[in-house]
Amino acid sequence: MGTVFLWFGVPKFFPAASPAEGVAVRAASKLxxxxxxxDVVLRVLAASETAIGLGLVTGVLLRxxxxxxxxxxxxxxxxxxxxxxxxxxxxxxxxTLEGQYIIKNVVLVAxxxxxxxxxxxxxxx
Numbered sequence: 767m768g769t770v771f772l773w774f775g776v777p778k779f780f781p782a783a784s785p786a787e788g789v790a791v792r793a794a795s796k797l798x799x800x801x802x803x804x805d806v807v808l809r810v811l812a813a814s815e816t817a818i819g820l821g822l823v824t825g826v827l828l829r830x831x832x833x834x835x836x837x838x839x840x841x842x843x844x845x846x847x848x849x850x851x852x853x854x855x856x857x858x859x860x861x862t863l864e865g866q867y868i869i870k871n872v873v874l875v876a877x878x879x880x881x882x883x884x885x886x887x888x889x890x891x
Contacts, residue, residue, distance in 0.1 A: 767877050768822030771835075775815025778808055789852060789864050793845035814838060822881070832882045839875055842868060 777783040778790070787808060794807045802810070818838060821831025845868050846853050853865035861869055 767874055767881070768819045768824075768831075770874065771815050771819030771822060773819075775812055775819055778812035778815065781808075786867060789845060789849065789867070790842075792852075793848050794841065796848045797841055797844060822878075828881075828885055832878060832885065835878050836875075836882075839871060839878075842871055 774784070774786065778787060781787075784790075790811055791804045791807050794811060795802070795804060798807065814834060815838070818831050818834045821827050822835070846865065849864075853862060853868065854860065855862055
């Protein structure tokens with residue numbers, strides 16, 4: 767899971783390198799009420815996804831990485847509501863390609879729930 771997050775996060779440091787860049791910036795900009803410029807939003811997304819990925823891969827600050835992961839996923843899934851014209855085909859509950867890109871994160875959430883259950887089942891370090 768950490769490798770996937772790194773794979774999605776690192777390209778966002780390089781403009782136009784991530785195919786998800788546009789939808790991610792538009793959704794995050796709506797979440798921040800447009801208070802941050804798009805280039806700042808993109809850098810924050812890149813840094814947060816990379817930090818979460820490193821935390822999941824290394825286990826360093828794993829609990830912090832997991833909290834960050836679930837907060838990030840809440841923002842990711844909000845795109846389904848914030849950008850309905852981009853996420854859904856007409857009035858039918860059929861996702862567009864962008865919507866499918868968001869919905870596939872259910873698998874990452876399920877996997878991180880397993881990691882979180884294991885981590886929080888242990889005594890604190």
